[in-house]
Amino acid sequence: MTFPLPRPTIARPTIARALPSLAAFALAVVIALGSAGAHAAPRQMTLIIKDHRFEPAELRIPAGEKIRLIVHNQDPTPEEFESYELKREKVIGGGRKAIIFIGPLKPGSYPFFGEFNPETAQGRIIAE
């Protein structure tokens, strides 16, 4: 019994059929890399500590986005940025800046305070 060799005739249509999905895959890779690039630099926002108060005391940020928060302590004394809801705690020396990454957050209110001056240093982040 002899059978014709099917491979050469089958191989070509198989590749031809695979091309559209390869193109789709390549496109998906390009899109994934593009969106990864967009997320590489988080939005930056600044919070100032002055006279043992936060400015602004209410900081609005987009929900679902990672934020690079710069906390600039303009007082001559150290302060500790603290938030149970954000799970963040950082001492910032007098006249110094600290970078605190927050989020992505669900919509809501996230209180924070200055642990060394809690009677005046109170604020909250509103994610919306």
Ligand SMILES: [Cu+2]
């Ligand atoms: Cu603390």
